[in-house]
Amino acid sequence: MLAQRVSALLPVADLTDHAPPSEVQLPAPRVSAPFAFASTDPLDRAAHAHGKAFRDVVRNLHAEFPHTPDAVLRPRTEADVVDVLDWASGETVAVVPYGGGSSVVGGVEPRFDGPSVSLDLSALDQVLEVDLVSRAARIQAGAFGPHLEAQLKPHDVTLRHFPQSFEFSTLGGWLATRAGGHFATLYTHIDDLVESLRVVTPAGVSESRRLPGSGAGPSPDRMFLGSEGTLGVITEAWVRVHARPQWRAQAAVRFTSWPSAVAATRAIAQAALYPANCRLLDPTEAFLNAGTDAPGGVLVLAFESADHPVDAALERAVQLCREHGGEPRPREQGDTSGDWRSSFVRMPYQRDALARMGMIVETFETATTWDRFDALHAAVTAAAQDAIARVAGAGVVTCRFTHVYPDGPAPYYGIYAAGRWGSTLAQWDEIKAAVSEAIAAAGGTITHHHAVGRDHRPWYDRQRPEPFAAALRAAKGALDPAGILNPGVLVD
């Protein structure tokens, strides 16, 4: 359906389907990892060479593997992880921690010289304890989203963390990259769901105390959250779980003016109503993902609770929309929020299909304060459209808000452009550099929830305060003196 809608917008694009290659040639492993759980199978190594970005899909389609891990290690216990870091520190072999491999920023790719192993945590996938009194669970880092929820379900609780990569990603990956969940407000970031972390570092195992809150020095957990495998390997965490929602209320509100739609969204974000969903889709996004015609965009609103009705909160949010010219769509005219939700879940599959057709299909995201949003949005959109026109001629830029805060939104942009088969990666790289420069110049963050990885390093280095960079390098030196952990990510 998305392909049909995209081709309606790009009628001249050549959308010939290209099949992936049938085989892959890899160089021989440069290092022999002395572990029973080591694999040097070429397909295994190739499957761990890339993440899931557009650039990864394209390179996979062209069988381009400039860097592959020399082995894939699948530890079965935390002690195995300790052994791997000891061995790798001694032999100076780089270790790239690998959860579901859904990085879209080059976070799991051994893009450096020298031998490396991919440390695949997927065998550590158990929910170890559930504490229903405190509503918390101890879970191993390698558990994928669906498996994790399936283990929680018999206890009638949920982690309620649903990033778009949910099926393809693990708790440890979410923690290491500060993942953002599906929900628009309040406790949606994995950061806020953490009670304590257990992390294997080359300098020893770090375990924080299970605490609902603490003011004892800087938070140890916050140092490891977002460390992207550079400071240690997260092996398990106590996370906060929730009773399953019983009450729900939702609406889709159509706007005829984009500035009014933004103003309404801001009013809701600042009203302490805490919607579960508050996703503003711009007109193109609304058309592509829900087939909706709305000149000012559509705001998808949802509230939910495990304890009490939420109709009054929805009513108040809709009232704020009306005050800004929004009109709720009658439910019988099509449930945009349901449409939208299913398209959100299908998106990773659809993106891959479009890439096979020679399309440039990718997303980028940021966050900024409300006072700067209009200028950032104009600059980013212009930079994207200019770059698309330059490299690809025809294309579409879409925007939606994935998360809204009282002080600003997290806009998420989509690019759909007609690429030239064989050149789409270079074309995308030029667009990506242009939009990243625009984001940096407009004061946004280079990433709100996709992480830094290797692709965002130039802009991340400019964004972070230099004294913090010095402190982070020093912390890494203390925890990873041999410098084996995910080289090239965050610090050098």
Next chain:
Amino acid sequence: MLAQRVSALLPVADLTDHAPPSEVQLPAPRVSAPFAFASTDPLDRAAHAHGKAFRDVVRNLHAEFPHTPDAVLRPRTEADVVDVLDWASGETVAVVPYGGGSSVVGGVEPRFDGPSVSLDLSALDQVLEVDLVSRAARIQAGAFGPHLEAQLKPHDVTLRHFPQSFEFSTLGGWLATRAGGHFATLYTHIDDLVESLRVVTPAGVSESRRLPGSGAGPSPDRMFLGSEGTLGVITEAWVRVHARPQWRAQAAVRFTSWPSAVAATRAIAQAALYPANCRLLDPTEAFLNAGTDAPGGVLVLAFESADHPVDAALERAVQLCREHGGEPRPREQGDTSGDWRSSFVRMPYQRDALARMGMIVETFETATTWDRFDALHAAVTAAAQDAIARVAGAGVVTCRFTHVYPDGPAPYYGIYAAGRWGSTLAQWDEIKAAVSEAIAAAGGTITHHHAVGRDHRPWYDRQRPEPFAAALRAAKGALDPAGILNPGVLVD
């Protein structure tokens, strides 16, 4: 009133009032700070030697000043702060950052050998910018609570951060110590109100970007939050402000059983109702602070909003209380929540008056998960009562919850014991060590919002993961190579 209620509980205590000393003898300054904004006035130095803990009040009453800063420096600009750190790094003079001096953990006391200066930020007290669109304000770190709110009021916004020390403490102090506000849930910790920080370190000025959210590496702000003056001097921050509340609803619910009161409070904390106040007072606390007789304690509930009525939320919370045997007190029988609020604000004054009467009056606090609360509470109460019996004979231990989280409460304990004038400090130290050991053994945090300072170091060192300690020491080495910043706090 508190004195009368305490003496009712401790009828045999000798409550003779002792006046503070009329003068103070200090050693001559060991260092001459070459700044126009330096003061070596003895009273100024004495006033900056201690915080506001019971141990500080007692030592002040006895004119005991074992450590005083050699000068008090009051920078007028951030450039002055840079100059002070440059000079102090060159001369190896310790710098103790000082906001309002309300530390209750020895955080501002130069409890070490060698020369030191107290860096009093109180001249940097301006609200510099207010961004009403994003609801944020740029504020200098030395602004005291009331002055900060007075500057925000013309803009019809509030920071809504009211720690018990509100009158006596500054924004910078709140940030450096991860202060907890008055409100029981949601955005009450200063950590969550921070958009960006500006920090002068000996290695340079660190300024984070104004962002509502970011996933770019570990949070730079979270490294400085809770750093207690050891990594740098916070000079200003962008903080999130709020529209002033228009709707309020409150109730006080009386319980006949403490376990039921705890269960009701847990149910409310896990219902996503987000009360502004959800303060469970145990029977003694309810009597001492509100004159209320309630065998199971009193739960003080309040809801507030700037946008919408909150009666339904209060009703649901009260219903949860009824399901656990709680009975809301009719308003005409005395407004416990109002009583309690005024006693909260008066407490610092009352504590000082009781200390003059030879009483041991002090508080300590922690946080723990709900599943461990009963055991922690029993152990801490027993340790406190044993220690009181041993050192003072008669005394009272009280408990209230200052903050509640879905996964656990933050219990706050009060001690009222009949001390021996001249020995109350040693008596308190023995009680404090006993309760701190009990907290540590029961898995609580040594501090939920009072910070670590110098008094909590032994237990903090055991609580934090050792790899994190190594990382923090390395970070300090990078930012403060001469080791001048608040020696003895957090790291050595």
